[in-house]
Amino acid sequence: MHVAESKLQQSLPIITKKFNKHYVPKQREKMSKVYNFSAGPAVLNEQVLKNAAAAAIEFAGSGMSLMEMSHRSKPVVAMFDEAEANVRELLEVPAEFKILFLQGGASLQFHTAPLNLLKDGDKVDYADTGSWSAKAIKEAKALANVNVCCSSKESTYNHIPETSNQSEDAVYLHFTSNNTIYGTQFKDWPTPVNKDAYLVSDMSSDIFSRPIDWSKFGLVYAGAQKNIGPSGLTVVIVRESLLGQTGRAIPTILNYDTHIQAESMFHTPPVFGVHVANETFKWLKSIGGVKAIQVVNERKASNLYAEIDRNSLFSCPTVNKDRSSMNVVFVLSDAELDAEFLAFAKERNLETLKGHRSIGGFRASIYNAMPEAGVDALIAAMQEFEKAKA
Numbered sequence: 224m225h226v227a228e229s230k231l232q233q234s235l236p237i238i239t240k241k242f243n244k245h246y247v248p249k250q251r252e253k254m255s256k257v258y259n260f261s262a263g264p265a266v267l268n269e270q271v272l273k274n275a276a277a278a279a280i281e282f283a284g285s286g287m288s289l290m291e292m293s294h295r296s297k298p299v300v301a302m303f304d305e306a307e308a309n310v311r312e313l314l315e316v317p318a319e320f321k322i323l324f325l326q327g328g329a330s331l332q333f334h335t336a337p338l339n340l341l342k343d344g345d346k347v348d349y350a351d352t353g354s355w356s357a358k359a360i361k362e363a364k365a366l367a368n369v370n371v372c373c374s375s376k377e378s379t380y381n382h383i384p385e386t387s388n389q390s391e392d393a394v395y396l397h398f399t400s401n402n403t404i405y406g407t408q409f410k411d412w413p414t415p416v417n418k419d420a421y422l423v424s425d426m427s428s429d430i431f432s433r434p435i436d437w438s439k440f441g442l443v444y445a446g447a448q449k450n451i452g453p454s455g456l457t458v459v460i461v462r463e464s465l466l467g468q469t470g471r472a473i474p475t476i477l478n479y480d481t482h483i484q485a486e487s488m489f490h491t492p493p494v495f496g497v498h499v500a501n502e503t504f505k506w507l508k509s510i511g512g513v514k515a516i517q518v519v520n521e522r523k524a525s526n527l528y529a530e531i532d533r534n535s536l537f538s539c540p541t542v543n544k545d546r547s548s549m550n551v552v553f554v555l556s557d558a559e560l561d562a563e564f565l566a567f568a569k570e571r572n573l574e575t576l577k578g579h580r581s582i583g584g585f586r587a588s589i590y591n592a593m594p595e596a597g598v599d600a601l602i603a604a605m606q607e608f609e610k611a612k613a
């Protein structure tokens with residue numbers, strides 16, 4: 224174990240205490256708010272929301288709401304700089320990567336990423352691990368020679384397949400690090416077979432939940448509304464040396480270089496969203512950063528999976544080793560009871576547990592901002608439900 228890691232292990236009880244203290248404010252004890260297990264837009268830390276509320280009224284002593292302020296004003300530019308520095312610090316992003324705050328969601332990146340990275344006819348590998356991967360593949364196919372190097376579609380995306388069918392000459396390997404709908408997650412970063420190739424990843428639903436090994440990556444993108452802040456903001460982190468080589472005409476607003484040169488202010492950016500994201504970054508730093516939250520995430524997930532496996536009424540359709548620590552998918556063995564369990568949970572202030580419409584059952588999204596008390600309350604409800612049905 225690394226020195227830094229063992230130090231972290233020692234300080235974990237303190238970090239956890241800090242996390243819970245930061246997390247469970249007084250009104251949570253009275254349950255005036257629910258525990259929101261939505262997959263996205265998703266739960267945000269309560270202090271983050273309070274700070275956002277304050278900025279909605281007045282920002283930085285300006286006498287104005289943040290929503291009324293120019294993105295070129297000093298306080299807003301300073302806030303953008305701080306947000307960027309916080310991303311760099313939290314994810315240990317090396318200097319050769321640029322950090323961009325954009326719009327259009329992860330869905331626009333399905334197109335923009337290949338558009339900025341590939342020449343006509345370039346070959347790329349894509350891992351097909353769920354609906355979002357499939358959408359990324361569809362968009363890439365319009366621009367490149369796409370090889371789907373693996374797919375778990377045949378087994379309803381219940382596991383992460385080996386990326387074994389890669390092409391020797393792929394420019395990059397694209398993968399969805401966490402499959403929000405199916406509840407699976409790459410626990411290790413895949414390795415491209417072409418040693419000159421790099422990884423491109425849609426990390427919309429698990430960015431900031433664990434560290435990233437940047438040496439393997441060319442590009443990471445994420446919509447903010449899962450693990451960062453409100454919808455309308457997209458974070459893109461790109462290795463700058465990969466750009467400017469496509470030989471194609473890229474529309475100005477879709478060109479990463481445009482946004483690098485303009486420091487994410489080429490046009491009016493989503494200022495309020497960046498502020499809320501920055502408040503999340505500050506909160507994450509205050510509880511020990513990404514490595515600390517990773518430990519909390521793993522504990523929340525393993526407690527919940529343990530209950531699903533133990534409880535005679537519930538089961539988890541995903542293969543054990545690939546189970547997501549962010550989106551926990553589970554089913555009742557008697558699907559007739561689905562509506563009753565949802566109502567039972569709702570009575571206990573446990574909301575939006577219904578599974579995605581494409582697979583049914585239940586999904587508990589337990590992103591960074593979901594307090595451990597929320598997961599504990601869900602576990603208690605499952606145990607009570609089991610007793611009630613015995």
Ligand SMILES: *Cc1c(COP(=O)(O)O)cnc(C)c1O
Pocket residue numbers: 263327328329330331355399401402403425426427428446447449
């Ligand atoms: C939610 C989600 C998307 C879609 O994001 P938008 O910001 O709505 O475009 C893409 N990929 C993954 C993994 C997601 O969870």
